[in-house]
Amino acid sequence: MEVFDLKEMEPEEKAEVFYNVDEFNSRLIDLPAGGKIPTCDMDSYVLFYVVNGKVTVTVDGEEKKLDEGDCLVTEPATLSMKTENGARVLGIQISRR
Secondary structure (H helix, E strand, C coil): CCCCCCCCCCCCCCCEEEEECCCEEEEEEEECCCCEEEEEECCCEEEEEEEEECEEEEECCEEEEECCCCEEEECCCEEEEECCCCEEEEEEEECCC
8 A cells, every 4th residue: 555645646757657557557747837738639538636726627628717726627638738937736637458
């Protein structure tokens, strides 16, 4: 068993994977004010949990605003994310069977 303090964790680089097994991987995404994740095609299921801050996530052209504590789960899709004031987000990619 491993426990991770996502509010205190300092990733070595942006979106560092901190847990990886065949079925899924977990990464901590630190976005500075005005930061974004460019549009990308994901072939896995994705879960985003906003640890702190606010983000706007676009999934297949549909925009959703997420506040601290919100969680979004999506099937494989085209995704992007942006923030105005900065945010820390847990991202989990879950492999398709």
